[in-house]
Amino acid sequence: MTAELLWILVSAMVVNNFTLYYFLGLCPFMGVSGKVETAVRMGAANIFVLTITSISVWILNTYILAAAPYLRLISFIVVIASTVQIVEMAIKKISPALFRALGIYLPLITTNCAILGYALFNTNKGYGFFEGLAFAWGAGLGLTLALVLMASIRESTELIEVPEVVKGNALVFLIAGCLSLAFMGFAGLLSST
């Protein structure tokens, strides 16, 4: 059981990394990967929301959506939007310091495709409660890993001289391509088990 959960976590984190393999959560990947510090915060906010989403999705799938599968998409998005809203209000009340640290990233998570993507993949794979939680943490850690890697590469390439035409988004995409290429190496883990 524990080994299985660990495997779900590792495979979601590196083998099928959400950002570099499924292209989910690209907006924050492009937008807030300029500095390592903000990248870490964004990753933490994502892990937090993914955990709560995983619990809500499990409740929805077990008690409601079995009777009405065509409502899946609509109910997921409503739940995610309201969860983010509630979490935002709760954090503001309980820990203003954390709220300030997360800043604009918290509300933006609503339209982050990684969260809805997680909910849909979770449903398609038919995970239970604990498996879903492991998957959520794997996905969140994977997002954080990709963001932090990208941010540290960008920080160190900032002062490098590149041709004028490569500057900006083109360079970021090419670096992301190389990262994604490197992460494909982890696919070897799949066959070894």
Added chain:
Amino acid sequence: MRITTPHQDFTRGIWRENPVLIQMLGLCPALAVTNTVANSIAMGLATFFVLIGSSLLVSLSKRFIPNEVRISTFILIIATFVTIADMSLEAVVPDIHKALGAFIALIVVNCMILGRQEAFASKRPVGRSLLDALGTGVGFIIAMLMMGTVREVLGNGTILGFSVFGSNYEPWVIFILPPGGFFTIGFILLGLNYVQSRRKPKQLVAELTGDGKAGRAA
């Protein structure tokens, strides 16, 4: 708010403010499902349908949507159209529906669609919103086709399943795998930057020689 003509509303989204290549919106589908031309077309058309449907509905009902809950309302309207598109695709082209998988449902969180509702459809008359949605949708399809063609030709040696290079071609498999998506859009942006950088000096010369109007129009 800028005053625009209907013609500008339509053409703006197609190229000059292309949602994917210039504004960097809706990147997830543009990278994830463009490994073949057929998938790109299906995804482009599904997004086109959702964009037009929700722009129309949002623009029609903008008077009844309270300002505080407008984003949630937009998302609900979009989710309804995505559900329709999802079910229709499953009924009409089950193979492609299977290949696209969860990415059809993920149209809901395509920031391009929500962006058009918030920036345009919720403030303008129905006709203009429809034109804007048409232009942006066409721009999205163009970007998807560019990505899909490059990736299928290089990664598989085919277009829509028809062989391009003959049987001697050794497919460049990396282009239909995830890293290929990043590389393709990286090189397309690089090309656009190059064109832009060649155009700039020309514009400057045109403006300096007193032909300012033509320079700005270009």
